Amino acid sequence: MMNNTSIGAIVSTSSQISTAGHNTAKVALAIPRAAFIALIRLNVWGLATLISKRAFLVDAATTATQKAPNMWWDLQAKWRNAWWNIGGNWDEFVSAVNAGKGKKALGFKLAPAGIKTKLKEQGIGSYSALGSIEEQGIGITLEAGIAAASAIIALLLPLLTLMFDNVKKDIPASDFEEAATSTTSSTEASSSMAGAGLIGVAALAAIYFGTMSKK
Numbered sequence: 001m002m003n004n005t006s007i008g009a010i011v012s013t014s015s016q017i018s019t020a021g022h023n024t025a026k027v028a029l030a031i032p033r034a035a036f037i038a039l040i041r042l043n044v045w046g047l048a049t050l051i052s053k054r055a056f057l058v059d060a061a062t063t064a065t066q067k068a069p070n071m072w073w074d075l076q077a078k079w080r081n082a083w084w085n086i087g088g089n090w091d092e093f094v095s096a097v098n099a100g101k102g103k104k105a106l107g108f109k110l111a112p113a114g115i116k117t118k119l120k121e122q123g124i125g126s127y128s129a130l131g132s133i134e135e136q137g138i139g140i141t142l143e144a145g146i147a148a149a150s151a152i153i154a155l156l157l158p159l160l161t162l163m164f165d166n167v168k169k170d171i172p173a174s175d176f177e178e179a180a181t182s183t184t185s186s187t188e189a190s191s192s193m194a195g196a197g198l199i200g201v202a203a204l205a206a207i208y209f210g211t212m213s214k215k
Helices: 019-028 030-041 047-054 061-066 073-084 090-100 113-120 131-149 150-162 173-177 184-194 204-211
Strands: none
Touching: 019 030, 019 047, 030 090, 030 131, 047 073, 047 090, 047 150, 073 090, 073 150, 113 150, 113 184, 131 150
16 A cells, blocks of 8 residues: 555655646646546545545644644645646635535545545445435446546545545544435536536546446
8 A cells, every 4th residue: 555655656746847847737637637626526535525624724623633744734735736736726626625525425436446445444345336316316427527537536546545544533424325315416416527528538537447446
């Protein structure tokens, strides 16, 4: 399993590339980056919740429980660097985190193998099937969104998995059940994915779906 020292092997989190490099990535990764932003806004895999609690100031009591190199400012620096290096706008990223952090986490059955492994190590490993028509609609939409965001997910995977240490203290156990009472509808999910460029992303999906854990 990758540790903190290996983060950056896929995309650097320790420094920022040149403005020219940023602008190149801004164009080249526009479609998968927009799809990834949509996933955060939906709180897929609880990302918005975890990032908001671990990479941003919550309160003094929360900060007191954190330890280097995972103080909130350490993790935020990693996210700032990585997001710049893939051509992203920080204000847009923060807006997406704020939009998603209060929503029920969802989509764990579609999580990458690395994230599922971390969850199972913590005794979280039961993902109920999407059963109702509404849940099936959400699942189809999320799978399409994850496919569209696959290039970004692959680039950020070590940093993403770092967010999943000791998740039980930040995400309610009920969120991992993906119950039919989820507050996210397929309509809301589709709306969040609108404009993310879902058409023509089969090649991007191929980059990442080889690492997806099918269950």
